[in-house]
Amino acid sequence: MGSGEMLWIRLHKGLSFLRAKHVSHLNVAFKSMQRLEYKPIKKVMVANRGEIAIRVFRACTELGIRTVAVYSEQDTGQMHRQKADEAYLIGKGLPPVQAYLHIPDIIKVAKENEVDAVHPGYGFLSERSDFAQACNDAGVRFIGPSPEVVRKMGDKLEARTIAIEAGVPVVPGTDSPISCLTEAQEFSNKYGFPIIFKAAYGGGGRGMRVVRSYEELEENYTRAYSEALSAFGNGALFVEKFIEKPRHIEVQILGDKYGNVVHLYERDCSIQRRHQKVVEIAPASQLDPQLRDRLTHDSVKLAKQVRYENAGTVEFLVDKHDKHYFIEVNSRLQVEHTVTEEITDVDLVHAQIHVAEGKSLPELGLQQDSIRINGCAIQCRVTTEDPARGFQPDTGRIEVFRSGEGMGIRLDSASAFQGAIISPHYDSLLVKVIAHGKDHQVAATKMSRALAEFRIRGVKTNIPFLQNVLSNDQFLYGTVDTQFIDENPDLFNLRPGQNRAQKLLYYLGHVMVNGPTTPIPVKVKPSPVDPVVPQIPLGDPLPGFRDILLKESPESFAKAIRKHSGLLLMDTTFRDAHQSLLATRVRTHDLKKIAPFVSHNFNNLFSIENWGGATFDVALRFLYECPWRRLQELRELIPNIPFQMLLRGANAVGYTNYPDNAVFKFCEVAKENGMDIFRVFDSLNYLPNMILGMEAAGQAGGVVEAAISYTGDVADPMRTKYSLDYYIHLAEELVKAGTHILCIKDMAGLLKPKASDMLVRALRDRFPDMPIHIHTHDTAGAGVASMLACAAAGADIVDVAVDSMSGMTSQPSMGAMVACTKGTNQDTVSCWDFFLSSFSFQFSSFYFSTSMSRFNTFLLSSQVPSLLQSTSSFPSFSLTLVLLSYPPYPASPHSLSPSISISLLCLLPFPYSLFPLSRFTSPFHHHPPVSPLFYPGICLPPSVQFVPPSFGPE
Structure with missing residues (x-):
């Protein structure tokens, strides 16, 4: 056989061997990719x-x-x-x-x-x-993964060994769980501090403790062991070198039963508190692309090393030099899987179920080159923890729950609803809020908006803390590490919610169930029956005194009043009566119900006082009504009876002096909107202030009624400051200034029949053609008798209130005045109490207190105005002082010159008078005590800094 043939034979055998070997490998590969039985899950x-x-x-x-x-x-x-x-x-x-x-x-x-x-x-x-x-x-x-993989990945030391075998960098640490404290001491001696203890059979931050010095070693070892044992049933720990200020980056992986593994990019979980994640971000902000490639590559390599199946997370620490170290593999779905779903549009739970059924990743369309990042997602864990108290978990019932929603917001929750009970037995997570936007800043803006919309009451939450994180510049524009919270103490500058609505509801519920909390409360509940409006006649109401005013001038109107043969009444029910009894709480809605009846049946009233005084202030600040609209609407319903208001001179309807042009304009607008008569007064009878108000009212075209504030007792020869001559002199000045009507305004209810007779007769003798109008309060119970005396002495008009709104700090009873003058030359109108007697019960809870349910004749000597009596009642009782039975008010005249008994002015000496009582000093003996009293500044300045000159003899 030649050499050529031998070469051919060898080549043929070699090719046959290679062919057979190649076919063998193909068969193995084919078998490994063979379709497993698909078992649908039902x-x-x-x-x-x-x-x-x-x-x-x-x-x-x-x-x-x-x-x-x-x-x-x-x-x-x-x-x-x-x-x-x-x-x-x-x-x-x-x-x-x-x-x-x-x-x-x-x-x-x-x-x-x-x-x-x-x-x-x-x-x-x-x-x-x-x-x-x-x-x-x-x-x-x-x-999830196979039991063997769960065991390997759950054992942190074995997972570490597998990572080393796969060529994934790890943090220096022990190769097996330590058995005692001594081993931890030896490790720290070798690698130095800081070190960290980690639970060998669990994660989530439990069983993890950082140790920075030898002195902390034993305590943290004991605590980490106890936490691990409690959370995972095994207290085994291993110890590692602690990487200072790392970023915590984790990579989401997904494997199937055929050996396919893909990654779904990374999440940044660096914002942590005691190793518990608070905010998660995907993808990691400002992460170097090359580092991202290394992280994802190592994650897939590690998963393939153990033939990982189903979803899992590979966690890394990244130091400041962009070196990454493997921490662990979580062989389960993570709390923060949501942000990965948002940026990849992959439903991880769907994928888990399909993989468990036997489907491959390619069948699910999950191939690495098809998975892309779309925008940025942020997850905030809203928990029932109080950041101000070290994130201490809170428990209880959620009283109010309103979530933040909208475009780009996803909510994953369980017990987030009104009435839910937050248990102390489990994790404090309430709801996961996930925001998705085109970039990190947009996602953060959406998250901030959503958190601001949340309203959670009944339990504390960490929302204020999360809002501070989201507004932090380092979070928005820089990179964060695991020390972010520790290094930003301003994150704990929390702005708690005001919770106004819930506080109000709690208060109202408490009052409804338990009654008022004041020491002398009125516990009468409002009437459940609406008052019945009496039948109103058809057609227009009969003409009244306003028709005279509209046809003629204010001067002619005053002459008509003076020529009237009987006693005229001004009804204060629409203003001063409910101001005195109910703190001006009657609404326009209520007054409008009875207004047409009054217009048709009481056309011969002199006037209705329905505006000015405290009405303007209370309507705006408490009733949330427009006082101007009240005037307009009542004017439409009562076109025939004059309206009267109280004007505080240069103060208009306020509590301070206003520019002159403001007062003039105010009166002008009031007249245009239906006001007719302006009662002008000054608490100190200070003529310049009164004349300014008179001129403003007169220039507006209104009827000017100048009111002299009454105090003292003109029938008492011992009271010389405010004598009869004082009032006559003051009246002369007001008549010279052009008043159309002269009024005596007795706000303290001090007029007694004898003094009333003397004062009115002297004024009538001095001003025979001037209409005289008397105003008083019935606090002492002498109001009706005094008004009858005024009528007999020549008064043209007296102020009264309908029976159910009269008496006490209000005006005398209209019904009583009608009954007492019937058949005499002072015969007057009938009473309309039947409506307001039921109407007033609806406002019974606004009555001042039980102490105001009776007359008090002591006021005739103490001269405490009705407003001061009602105002001082509560603070006196709160200081365990009974103001009216142990009166402090007479103390002030011994120390200060006597002032006019007008409510606003008399509020000034009140704290001055109450102070010695609170120090157990008798107000009747104001001589220097053994231990001198030093009055607080608040008691003195208003009454001693400025007292305008008074008129009349001293």
Whole structure:
């Protein structure tokens, strides 16, 4: 055989061998890629609770799969029970956490109810290989990696060894769990501090403790061991070198049963508190592309090393030099899987279920080159923790829950609803808020907006803290590391919510159930019956005194009043009566009901006082009404009776002096809107202030009624400051200034019949053609008698209020005046009490207090104005001082010159008078005590800094 033939034979054999070897490899490859039996899943049980259980249930519902929930005795009322098709109790009699760790009960429920597969969620049994094995042994598929892979990845030391074998860099650490404190001491001696203890059989931050010095070693070892034992049932720890200020980056991986593995890019979980993630971001902001490639490449390589199946997460630490170190593999779905779903548009729970059914990743359309990043997503974990108290978990009932939603916002929650009970037994996570935008800043803006819309009441939450994180410049424009929270203490400058609505509801509920909390409350409940408006005649009302005013001038109107033969009444029910009794709380809505009846039946009233004084202020600040609209609407309903208002001279209807042009314009607008008579007064009878108001009212075309504030007792010869001559002199000045009507304004209710007779007769003798109008309060109970005396002495008009709104700090009774003058030459109108007697009960809770339910004749000597009596009642009782039975008010005349008894002015000496009482000093003996009293500044300046000159003899 020639050499050529031999060469041919050798080549032929060699080619045959290579052909046979190639076919053999192809057969192996073919067998490895052979289609496994596809076993569709028809019923899934979630061996978990809360938000993750609901997340899986929703995915199953979308796939047409029936769902089964399990729950502990403590979770009987939790939402995840309602979201499943079936729900079963497990761990009866066990502690709350142990119930969800009780494998026999979970397997029993699965077998008895023909469950095809179990999804472990995260936490609890999700990384327990014995649970995965128990499922397989029971013929129930475990939606996750194989039991062997769960065991390897769950053992942090074995996972570390596998990473080293795969060529993935790791942090220096122990190769096996340490058995005692001595081993930790030896490791720290070799590698130095800081070091970190980690639980060998779990994650989530539990069982992790950083040690920075030898002195901290023993305490942190003990605590880490206890946490790991409590959370995972095994206290085994390993120890590693602690990387200072790293970024915590994790990569989402997904594998199938055919050896295919893909990554879904990374998440930045660096914002942590005690190793518990607070905010997660995908993809990681400002991450070097080459570092991203290394991280994802190593993650896939490590997964293929162990033939990883289903979803998992490979976690890394990245130092300031962009070197990455493997930490661990979480062989389960992560809490923050949502941000990966948002940027990749891959439903990871769907993928988990399909992989467990036997589908390959290519069948699911999940090939590496088809997975792209779309925008940025941020997840915030809203928890029931109080950042101001070290994130201490809060528990209780959610009283109010309103979430933030809208474009780019996803909410994953469980117990986030009104009435939910937040249990102390489980994780404090309330709702996961996920924001998706085109970039990091847009996503952060959406998240901030959504969190601002949340309203959660009843439990504390970390939302104020999260809002501070989202507005931090380092978070928005830089990179964050695991020390971000520790290095930014301003994140804890929290601005708590005002919670105004809930506080108001709590207060109203408390008052409704328990009554007012004041020491002398009025506990009468408002009447449940609406007052019945009496029948109103058809047609226009009869003409009244306003018709005279409209046809003629204010001067002619005054002459008509003076020529009238009987006593005229001004009705204060629409203003001063309810100001005195009900703090001006009667609404325009209520007054409008009776206004047409008054117009038709009381056309011969002199006027109706319905505006000015405190009405303007209260309407705006308390009733939230427009006082101008009140005037306009009442004018339309009562066109025939003059309207009267109280004008505080240069103060208009306020509490300070206004520019002259403002007062003039105010009167002009008031007249245009229906006001007729302007009662002008000054609390100190200071003529320049009064004349300004008179001129403003006169220039506007109104009737000017100048009112002299009354105090003292003109019938008492011992009271010389405010004598009869004082009032006559002051009246002369007002008549010279052009007033149309002269008024005596007795705000303290001090007029007694004798003094009334003397004063009115002197004024009538001095001004025979001037209409005289008397105003008083019936606080002492002498009001009706005094007004009758005024009428007999020559007064033309007196002020009264309808019976049910009269008496006490209000005006004398209209019904009493009518009854007492009937058949005499002072005969007047009839009373219209039948409506307001039922109407006033609706406002019964606004009556000042039980102390105001009786007359007090002591006021005639103390001269306490009615407003001061009602105002001082509460503070006096709160200081355990009974103002009216142990009166402080007479003390001030001994120390200050007597002032006019007008309510606003008399509020000034009140704290001055009350102060010695609170120091157990008698107000009647104001001589220097053994221990001198030093009055607080608030008691003195208003009454001693400025007292305008008074008129008349001293």
